[in-house]
Amino acid sequence: MEFAVNIPTSCGSGEYTNLAFCDEISWEKQHSFGTHMESLGFDGLAVPDHLITGNGSTMECLTTVTALAVATDDVYLYPKTINNPLRHAPLLAKAAASIDVVSDGRLKLGMGAGWKADEAEAYGYDWGDAPSRLRQLEEAIELMKAMWTGDTVSYDGDYYSLDEAICRPEPVQSPHPTIMVGGGGEQFTLRITAKHADVWNFWGSTDVMERKLNVLADHCATYDTDYDAIQKSWFARCVIRETEEEVEELLEAVPRFRPENMGKDDNHLVGTPEDIIADIKRYVDLGIEEVVVEFVDFPRQEGADMFAEEVIPAFE
Template identity: 65%
Template sequence: MEFAVNVPVCAGSSEYSTLAFCEELSWTDQRDFAVDVEGLGFDGLAVPDHIMAGAGPTTEGLSTLAGLAGATEELYLYPKTFNDQLRHGPLLAKALAQLDHISGGRLKVGMGAGWKQDEAEAFGYDWPAAPERLRRMEESIEVCKALWTGTDVDYDGDYYELDGADGRPHPVQDPHPPIMVGGGGEQFTLRIAAKHADTWNYWGDLDMLRGKLDVLREHCESYDTAFDAIEKSWFARCVIRETEAEVEELLDAVPRFRSENLDDDEFHLVGTPDQVAADIERYREAGFEEIVVEFVDFPGTTGAELFAEAVAPQFD
């Protein structure tokens, strides 16, 4: 099992009170945290894609990833998840190919149709209904794959038209960086994942996710793609301390993660190392191979250190 760590791009009270000790984010916080995470032996760094999501500053995801590529050496770099509505697919393909070179072939590309309407509209973007955003995202994935492998690319879609586009320099990874599709929509998102994705990522309670996996399997059968070849990935925030008393103390700072405050289909990693490991084991048994965690005590590393020391080794 692989463990990636989320590097937040925003903080403050309006970011759903998920970061207990970070009221305003800075690049130095992100960089130093990433370097510490690499030293702790995690597998990857995940960076969300927002432009206005917290009460304070919000850092841009693609440039943050480029900076982290220079600050780290081995971790895979994981935009999780690019909001397609904010990006021009062909230009994104060029930028990501270059980022794969900058990082020495460490890029893993997460793609999604976005969900935060208010930030898009604040910056002047259109916000069509979800089906249209998802059809556009699918074209972006197709365009990326074509440009990552082609030198004279034509494409005639509803959203993009290419006429002899040259995708070079192609990514370091052959044939291209792995693609993650994020989201749980059963009619569109999971169909796109079945057709195009190397990884599928979502969050939430395991019972709900088992239902999503059944739908993903059905879409794979429709496209004659291999369900088992798609990596299953889960995102959760993590509240971890050595003792139950210390966990309770941390929950006082982030009461949003108390069980009585969670939605019915929501679940996060909350507890001592043994309790957290037991929850992860349930997800592993269900077929999940990657866990992306966000530690609520960012930019501190107490949670990350304890996880790396006492949880991750149980899944080597």
């Protein structure tokens, strides 16, 4: 089992922020938290990809990942998840190869079709419908793999066209950096995962994850790809304290994580270490092999410290 920690890129009020104790994001907070997560023994650092979230600063994903590559030694670096329409895929291939070199082979590249139209439109991007963004995502993964593994690459697709493009230096990882596809769309996203991905990540209850995994297995059968070779990953936010009374006190600051405030398909890690171990075991039983957590008390370190000391050892 692998455990990665989300390094937030934004905070404050907004539809995508859940950090009650962080008024403003900064590189200093990200750096301090990320290096401490490595010292605690977490396997990876995940960084969201957004341009405008919350009502304050939003740090750019790839810049943050590169800075964390220099600041750390062993954790994998996990853009999670690149909003594909915001990046020209051939240039992303070049940037990803460079990050893999800078980090000595620690890049784990999360890819998705994007969902947050308002920030893309604010920055002047054309925002296509979901099917077109997903077809574009599939082309992006195809050509990135070709650029990472080929000498000169020509590509003629509906969304990208290359004429003897060269991507040097090549990534350190062979044949290429790990690719995660994020999302739960059963017709398109899980098909793309079955055909192209090394890892699949989604969020939700065990019922949701079980259904998605069954669909993924069906797509793998269609393409004759190895379902077991795809790492299955789950994302959750975490509210952890030693006692039920302390959990309740923290929930006063983050009430959206109370059971009555979550949808029937939601699930986050809320409770004492014993509660959270039991919850994660239910996902392990489904075949989940990576858990990505965001601690809602960021930039405080109490939750992460407790998770590392009392939860991770149960899965070693």
